[in-house]
Amino acid sequence: MNIGLSKYTYVFDSLSRAGMAYLNICKPKVVLMLVLTAWVGIVLAPDSQRSSWFQLGSLIGIGLVSAAAAAINHILDRARDKKMARTRHRPLVQNQLSVQQAYIFAFTIGIFGVCMLLLFSNWLCALLTVMALFGYAVVYTVFLKHSTPQNIVIGGLAGAMPPLLGWVSETQVLSAEPWLLVMIIFTWTPPHFWALAIARKNDYKRANVPMLPVTHGTQFSKLCMCVYAVLLALVCILPYLIGMSGVFYLAVACILNIRFLQKVMILYFESNSESAMQVFHFSISYLLLLFGSLFIDKLVT
Ligand code: HEM
Numbered sequence: 169m170n171i172g173l174s175k176y177t178y179v180f181d182s183l184s185r186a187g188m189a190y191l192n193i194c195k196p197k198v199v200l201m202l203v204l205t206a207w208v209g210i211v212l213a214p215d216s217q218r219s220s221w222f223q224l225g226s227l228i229g230i231g232l233v234s235a236a237a238a239a240i241n242h243i244l245d246r247a248r249d250k251k252m253a254r255t256r257h258r259p260l261v262q263n264q265l266s267v268q269q270a271y272i273f274a275f276t277i278g279i280f281g282v283c284m285l286l287l288f289s290n291w292l293c294a295l296l297t298v299m300a301l302f303g304y305a306v307v308y309t310v311f312l313k314h315s316t317p318q319n320i321v322i323g324g325l326a327g328a329m330p331p332l333l334g335w336v337s338e339t340q341v342l343s344a345e346p347w348l349l350v351m352i353i354f355t356w357t358p359p360h361f362w363a364l365a366i367a368r369k370n371d372y373k374r375a376n377v378p379m380l381p382v383t384h385g386t387q388f389s390k391l392c393m394c395v396y397a398v399l400l401a402l403v404c405i406l407p408y409l410i411g412m413s414g415v416f417y418l419a420v421a422c423i424l425n426i427r428f429l430q431k432v433m434i435l436y437f438e439s440n441s442e443s444a445m446q447v448f449h450f451s452i453s454y455l456l457l458l459f460g461s462l463f464i465d466k467l468v469t
């Protein structure tokens with residue numbers, strides 16, 4: 169009886185460990201945020217006849233392709249991930265999954281995601297989403313990450329695409345307005361990432377990854393973060409100026425940007441890595457609240 173019970177416990181434990189490993193290679197929290205920004209793209213797009221089911225199908229499609237991109241990043245980066253304290257517990261480094269299992273998983277969810285986009289969105293949305301996958305999983309991970317400290321600036325375009333993907337899934341048109349939302353995430357990415365890279369500089373140095381704080385020093389990276397935070401504050405005003413969003417959005421954006429500028433400036437004059445991590449964590453709340461405010465603004469106006 170006891171042997172039977174422990175066999176079931178063992179099977180259940182193994183299955184849940186494998187399930188967690190598959191989930192973790194998808195970078196679920198990042199993907200959730202990407203899907204949220206795509207949803208804002210859908211909500212802000214001009215009125216269409218599409219039902220909520222089609223919108224949900226499109227969001228699941230974008231989420232699955234993003235998760236596939238994240239899984240491919242885990243596969244291709246596994247040797248480097250082994251050298252860094254932050255990443256050495258990852259499923260492929262710990263042999264919780266084989267490379268073959270991870271590839272099969274990534275391709276299955278990726279192809280399923282594209283099919284959902286073709287079914288619930290349109291071919292242009294599917295094409296742009298595949299381009300974003302390629303931009304992150306191949307161009308950034310394989311080429312840019314080792315070769316230039318501007319890696320995350322250029323590669324950041326892929327992660328900034330979801331609002332445009334959401335908009336195009338509604339309209340089938342590449343109009344100018346959603347590019348403003350892309351520009352917001354694009355200018356947000358450098359301070360988001362360099363804050364973490366400053367705190368984990370030795371990790372990146374050990375793994376030989378030429379992140380800006382490693383190649384150009386901490387103080388210069390902090391200065392660059394300040395420059396991007398100013399640019400970000402300016403870009404955030406644009407949706408209001410072109411009439412895409414209203415006063416509610418503008419007020420929230422101003423408060424968030426003043427706070428972000430304050431934090432990066434404090435970081436500039438401070439030297440402990442704790443404040444760098446605080447900026448990193450704040451950057452995530454910032455994006456969540458900013459896109460949340462775009463969403464609410466559209467609903468109330
Ligand atoms: C090239 C662009 C980007 C780079 C290099 C980057 C880098 C990173 C890194 C290294 C982490 C830490 C992950 C960890 O703790 O293991 C992180 C966390 C995070 N990033 Fe980014 N990121 C980028 C773009 C984005 C975008 C576009 C979004 C969302 C729209 C995003 C949302 C998040 C979130 C929500 C987390 C927290 C994840 C967690 O707590 O597990 N990132 N990012």
Ligand SMILES: CC(C)=CCC/C(C)=C/CC/C(C)=C/COP(=O)(O)OP(=O)(O)O
Nearest residue numbers: 198233234237238297300301304326327330
């Ligand atoms: C289809 C689509 C929208 C694709 C975008 C996919 C995606 C998951 C973008 C997020 C960017 C990100 C988390 C970069 C960190 O990579 P890293 O390798 O520098 O970080 P790591 O060291 O934590 O792995």
